Amino acid sequence: MEIMKPAIAGTLESSDCQVTVEPGDGEIDFTLKSSVMNQYGNQIRRVVMETLENLEVSNVKISIVDKGALDCTIKARVEGAIFRSVGQMEHLPWGGAIKP
Amino acid sequence: MINAVGREIPEDILEMTGKEVFHGNNYFDGHVFQKAGAYTKCVINSHGSKVIGSIHEALVKCGIKDGMTLGFHHHFRDGDYIVNMVMEEVHKMGIKDITICASSLGKAHDPLVEYIEDGTITNIQSSGVRGKIGEAISNGKLKGLAIMRSHGGRVRAIETGEVHLDISFIGAPTCDDYGNCRGIGGKSNCGVLSYSMVDGDYADHVVAITDCLVPFPNFPAHISMTKVDYVVVVDEIGDPEKIATGAAKPTTDMRKLMMADYCTQFVVNTPYFKDGFSYQTGVGGASIASTISLSKIMKERGIRMRFGIGGLTKPMCDLLINDQVDALLDTQDFDLAAVESVKDLRHFRISAGQYASPFNKGAVVNKLDFVILATLEVDVNFNCNVVVGSDGVITGAQGGHPDTAAGAKCTIVITPLLQGRTPAVCTEVTTVTTPGESIDVVITDYGIAINPIRQDLIECMKDVDLPFKTIEELRDIAYSIAGKPQKVQFGDRVVGIIEGRDGTIMDVVRQIKPFEFSE
Numbered sequence: 001m002e003i004m005k006p007a008i009a010g011t012l013e014s015s016d017c018q019v020t021v022e023p024g025d026g027e028i029d030f031t032l033k034s035s036v037m038n039q040y041g042n043q044i045r046r047v048v049m050e051t052l053e054n055l056e057v058s059n060v061k062i063s064i065v066d067k068g069a070l071d072c073t074i075k076a077r078v079e080g081a082i083f084r085s086v087g088q089m090e091h092l093p094w095g096g097a098i099k100p
Numbered sequence: 101m102i103n104a105v106g107r108e109i110p111e112d113i114l115e116m117t118g119k120e121v122f123h124g125n126n127y128f129d130g131h132v133f134q135k136a137g138a139y140t141k142c143v144i145n146s147h148g149s150k151v152i153g154s155i156h157e158a159l160v161k162c163g164i165k166d167g168m169t170l171g172f173h174h175h176f177r178d179g180d181y182i183v184n185m186v187m188e189e190v191h192k193m194g195i196k197d198i199t200i201c202a203s204s205l206g207k208a209h210d211p212l213v214e215y216i217e218d219g220t221i222t223n224i225q226s227s228g229v230r231g232k233i234g235e236a237i238s239n240g241k242l243k244g245l246a247i248m249r250s251h252g253g254r255v256r257a258i259e260t261g262e263v264h265l266d267i268s269f270i271g272a273p274t275c276d277d278y279g280n281c282r283g284i285g286g287k288s289n290c291g292v293l294s295y296s297m298v299d300g301d302y303a304d305h306v307v308a309i310t311d312c313l314v315p316f317p318n319f320p321a322h323i324s325m326t327k328v329d330y331v332v333v334v335d336e337i338g339d340p341e342k343i344a345t346g347a348a349k350p351t352t353d354m355r356k357l358m359m360a361d362y363c364t365q366f367v368v369n370t371p372y373f374k375d376g377f378s379y380q381t382g383v384g385g386a387s388i389a390s391t392i393s394l395s396k397i398m399k400e401r402g403i404r405m406r407f408g409i410g411g412l413t414k415p416m417c418d419l420l421i422n423d424q425v426d427a428l429l430d431t432q433d434f435d436l437a438a439v440e441s442v443k444d445l446r447h448f449r450i451s452a453g454q455y456a457s458p459f460n461k462g463a464v465v466n467k468l469d470f471v472i473l474a475t476l477e478v479d480v481n482f483n484c485n486v487v488v489g490s491d492g493v494i495t496g497a498q499g500g501h502p503d504t505a506a507g508a509k510c511t512i513v514i515t516p517l518l519q520g521r522t523p524a525v526c527t528e529v530t531t532v533t534t535p536g537e538s539i540d541v542v543i544t545d546y547g548i549a550i551n552p553i554r555q556d557l558i559e560c561m562k563d564v565d566l567p568f569k570t571i572e573e574l575r576d577i578a579y580s581i582a583g584k585p586q587k588v589q590f591g592d593r594v595v596g597i598i599e600g601r602d603g604t605i606m607d608v609v610r611q612i613k614p615f616e617f618s619e
Binding site: 035036042 | 490491492520521522581582583585586587588589615617618
């Protein structure tokens with residue numbers, strides 16, 4: 001998928017994360033601020049990269065402010081932001097690119 | 101050298117501090133030592149008043165100079181003005197290389213960071229630190245070592261002479277012109293002055309700072325005039341709203357209530373729950389809720405508590421009002437109900453030494469049946485961490501945690517299994533503050549683990565309907581939800597030590613380094 005416009009998903013509440021995506025410069029530009037950076041920074045990065053790969057996104061600026069969200073939450077917020085950025089609100093590929 | 105809780109203590113730290121590694125709770129039982137003493141400047145004349153004009157004048161009269169150790173207490177908690185007022189003056193005078201020896205430091209003391217950075221303060225000894233001071237220490241800004249010691253440990257360090265207090269400052273809610281201090285009355289009523297008593301006995305110079313000068317004699321004095329050199333009157337010694345808050349509303353958080361209920365069920369099924377038992381809790385929501393639910397069962401079964409110790413809050417003082425306890429022994433008051441209760445004749449003020457010091461002829465923690473505590477982390481060896489956050493930054497205080505845990509017959513730690521995403525039950529705590537041998541039971545929202553060294557407790561819970569699990573099972577549940585946490589990336593420099601209550605080294609705290617992704 002190609003990012004069309006900037007989009008945001010998620011909140012800054014505890015146990016949530018806020019994901020912002022923008023069109024990229026030809027690669028994945030990943031930034032992360034997390035309250036659990038030391039323990040889960042690498043894990044969060046891995047989940048985000050996997051999610052982007054599933055959605056076939058390879059050209060994006062993605063920045064995440066994490067407040068201790070679990071992997072499932074992070075994944076859902078990344079998916080939310082990406083689909084918002086391409087304006088797709090219906091006919092989401094449940095079980096396809098959006099893997100459980 | 102590896103200590104009794106499996107922590108590697110660097111040789112250079114042992115050399116620098118002259119300390120031993122932690123050998124186990126009772127290593128110093130029967131130890132003999134001679135107490136240190138304070139210089140005393142006699143007052144024989146009858147000119148009548150010790151009141152002087154300012155903190156500056158007090159510092160000059162006490163002979164303030166580079167390298168001195170200054171003592172402070174933390175009964176005013178986040179409302180304290182004393183430490184900042186004194187240190188601002190010390191800073192103005194250009195004094196350097198001060199060691200602060202406080203019973204605790206908190207967010208109220210963020211302004212000290214400036215003095216840490218410019219070398220006014222080079223050593224900090226405290227129960228713990230929070231806020232910006234913690235960040236400064238963890239980032240290596242303090243020139244010397246931070247020493248985190250328990251409330252009992254501070255008294256031990258002073259009485260043995262390991263620390264010598266040059267000048268101690270006592271924030272006194274009321275004081276007369278001859279130095280009789282009381283924790284009661286005035287604008288900054290904190291109830292008791294327990295942590296300062298050792299300062300009164302062992303500091304060379306003692307300065308009482310008050311915002312409420314009362315006529316002589318301010319009796320019964322909590323700190324006697326016989327120990328006070330000077331009295332300074334200022335406009336405000338603290339912010340009353342942050343000293344003693346209104347009683348916290350009993351929690352309505354179902355998770356905390358469930359853990360409180362587990363705790364109460366556990367307590368009543370132990371052999372220690374019988375007429376005349378003794379009890380202490382921390383001030384967390386679940387601990388307070390368990391006091392409330394325990395009081396109901398006490399009433400139903402006609403069981404009285406002989407004594408309660410605190411760190412006191414309203415639910416403990418309610419036991420006194422409702423005649424369910426014979427006596428409260430008090431070192432600190434957390435809310436207005438507790439401050440008010442100090443007037444009750446069955447509510448006794450005790451010193452921090454009486455409360456918790458391992459180096460006297462017996463402290464009251466040794467007579468405790470139950471203590472209910474919280475923790476930031478507990479590991480599969482039951483070691484607890486209450487000082488260093490899971491991000492590696494110093495952010496808490498030992499308080500009486502290691503003292504009461506060591507003393508009580510049944511030490512219960514309550515914690516939600518996950519604090520946000522961070523597993524509270526883990527393979528290895530970031531830093532050990534309280535050794536696993538002191539911890540008997542861990543209660544979480546996902547189950548209860550009894551320390552295998554307490555086969556007697558495991559035996560008496562055999563037929564009790566509670567969700568018992570092993571500590572490893574609890575950890576595995578936590579990791580299955582949150583993922584397995586990676587270890588904090590520390591630098592090499594040791595910035596602080598966690599001192600065992602007996603003065604040995606329980607663990608070291610290293611400087612943090614910025615996180616880097618591994619690939």
